[in-house]
Amino acid sequence: MTAVGVQPSAVGRGDVVLRADGLSKRFGGLLAVQNVSFSQYDGEILAVIGPNGAGKTTLLNLLSGVYRPSSGRLHLLGRDVTQEPMEARCHAGLGRAFQIVRPFPEMTVHENVTVGALFGTRGTTLGQARERAYDLLERTGLAAHADKEAHELTLLQDKRLEVARALATQPRVLLLDEVMAGLRPGEAQEAVGLVRSVRDSGVSVLFIEHIMPVVRDLADRVVVMDQGQVLAEGTYHEVTANPQVVAAYLGTEEGLHA
Amino acid sequence: MELFLQTLLNGLLQSGIYALVASGLALAVGVVGIVNFAHGEFLMIGAFLAWALSAYLGVDPLISLPFAALAVFGVGALTYRVSIRHVLLAPELNQMLLTFGLGILLQNLALIWLGGNTRTVTTPYQGSSLSIGELSVGGPKAIAFGLAVLILGALYGVLYRTTLGRQMRAVAQNRRGSQLIGIDVERVYLIAFGVSCGLAAIAGVLVAVLLFASPTVGLVFALKAFAIIVMAGLGNLTGVLWASVVLGVSEALVQTYVPGGGGWSDAVFFLLIFATLVFRSFRGAR
Amino acid sequence: MSRAMDGGRAVVRRPDVPLRALLPLGLFFLLALVFPFLPLGERSEYLLQIAFFTLVAGVLALSWDILARSGQVSLAHAAFYGLGAYGFALLGKVMPWFLAMPAAALIAGLISLILGAVTMRLSGMYFAIATLAFTEVVRTIIQNLPEATAGGANGLLVPALLGGNARAQYFLAFGILLFTALVSLAIRRSRLHHAFAAIRQGEETARVLGVSVVKYKLLAFFISSFLAALGGVLYAGKTFFINPLETFSLANSIAPLTTSIFGGLYTTLGPILGATVLRVAEEILHNSIKNGYLVVYGLVLMLSILWLPRGLMGLLRRGKHGGDV
CATH class of the missing domain: 3.40.50.300 (P-loop containing nucleotide triphosphate hydrolases)
Structure with missing residues (x-):
């Protein structure tokens, strides 16, 4: 270590x-x-x-x-x-990531993060939210998994998603x-x-x-x-x-x- | 005062059947973890069995009762094997919709096969009545209540005194844990679901005697059973008994004391279910 | 497989809803548009009537689906369908139809907000039973209104829509289904879609991410009930005569639910497709099964849950995720 x-x-x-x-x-x-x-x-x-x-x-x-x-x-x-x-x-x-990951199961990784970007700050348009979600996926190392559904991720990736989604709310x-x-x-x-x-x-x-x-x-x-x-x-x-x-x-x- | 006591007595007697239906439903919900929207249809099958055996073979409903219970236990077990078992791990929505579909299916099969008419069962004790002091009770009502008490006593005896009953309660409390200590959960589910349906059928036989048999007779009893188990709290088997009495007595009070109750009594009942659900949801809120 | 750190890698950015996904839906409406002009022979009147009620069934199913998208699986659809029918019957006496129609729908929409508000914290079977009970309460109230105005248990005469011209009525129904589909598509392409899906898949998580759950749940109720009531108006205006038992029957709540699940939940095309198949099947079976045709709905519902969880749409787009319209 x-x-x-x-x-x-x-x-x-x-x-x-x-x-x-x-x-x-x-x-x-x-x-x-x-x-x-x-x-x-x-x-x-x-x-x-x-x-x-x-x-x-x-x-x-x-x-x-x-x-x-x-x-x-x-x-x-x-x-x-x-x-x-x-x-x-x-x-x-205020953002929060849960101990037990709670991705939205029927959404792709990108859609999961889009939800946070779209509703976390007032006045965000859908287009802006989708762009910001893509940016965050790149920042958190999930870029390659954008179109996967959340249940296809490993635990570490799930935790990254949890953090990315919380960060999306700025x-x-x-x-x-x-x-x-x-x-x-x-x-x-x-x-x-x-x-x-x-x-x-x-x-x-x-x-x-x-x-x-x-x-x-x-x-x-x-x-x-x-x-x-x-x-x-x-x-x-x-x-x-x-x-x-x-x-x-x-x-x-x-x-x-x- | 006399009217009041008579009303209380009527309500209490009515609650016997409610408790039968609701205990069955509580078993399905508590042990198997399935909210069975077709519960009323198993009651309906029991009612028609009693009617058919009486009309075609002249068998008294009290004698056909165990056979109806056994037959519907079988139907329930079969239903479990071919459908319920496959959605045990599915989302709650799927379970709910599956049993809902089953209820619609059974109800309309009965409608196609037997028509929408109500069928009554005639028994020699139909017109008899019992007097307790100033109060009087219809014979069939008293018999039905007595039977309900007996059967519920037996049910709770089984649940609390036998190995199978303990296993059922263990499964109800902790599914995974029960599996780990070697309980055959699959078998417990099958039996619990069958018993649940059998209890509905017993109630159905009594309903056929007291009211009638018809394809839609089960729906209203099933809804009342839902209201009861919600009042009692999901999976609370003893609470079911008290909640049944509360519902039976309050219904009797409404019928006696609310003027023009006829047209509105249904609405009052549904309003009660509605209010119970909404009240619980807000009380449970943090 | 997945590298530990692929942080800097660029992501493939895709559009939200690809346009080609709209093709089958456009095809359906094209067919529906030319249907009355086809050489249907001597049974054309009967066929046009079936087609009319298929469109109404589509409105009902699709409007139900919109509510279900927000996680609210309702058994109260008959209530709003019925409120639309009764609202139109009563308002149609005092105002022209093109005003009575939106007014009736608006009333139903507003009443749905009351239901939505009190059932806000309920879910699953509790929500289903509460909505079922609500329908019964509404029916009993309508039944007990003064007979002179609402007709009581016997029922009520309704002013015929568009002077009873079957073809004109068909095109009105076509227009309303098209409107419903456009609303559904607009939702799919807007923030509502994301709010509904998030609430359905994890209400508390949605709130933590800033979704105003109360607002969106009520909005779903309003839109859904408004559209369902338009379906009720079509039904009332076509049949001239309505009564509480039939208009508020449980069947009118079961049909849209089964239709949407069979067709494909949370899509625009699915419920419309489901309505077409089930409605035509119902007509074919109607001669052999007089009462109790709901048996088909019960069976279809069970089979869909057990073997076709994504409905007809699942068959059409096997294995594809996202972008469903």
């Missing part, structure tokens, strides 16, 4: 693009996410980690609008989107839900390259990840969650040196360096 080792954040602290203030989500008697606050800065790659059941996916669903929070507020590019539905958040600049912030899951180490390394190129194109990335080397290679900053709350926040090395974080992971079977 070509470890990047110590990669201090190259990004200066610019504007806040995504800000969560005291987000909580209650399912019946279960408090899945509890008073979570954090800020993401422009051009930053932010990782959210934590043991299983820490509330990471619920948090992501709160950010993307699958759930409305029980309390707390969410600001996207300075705008309060707490009560906005998913499609409005998308228009406001997000300012991209949420990635364990995109490395199921990939072989070589493939994961490729996916890391893809995420970096996404950031280099000016998109801030927030991702959930289990695979610690990927977090180390990618993340400018890490938010650690445990039992629905934020446990620690800082660079990879700061949080992995934090005794509380180590304790939280030791309590699980995964361990910190799984």
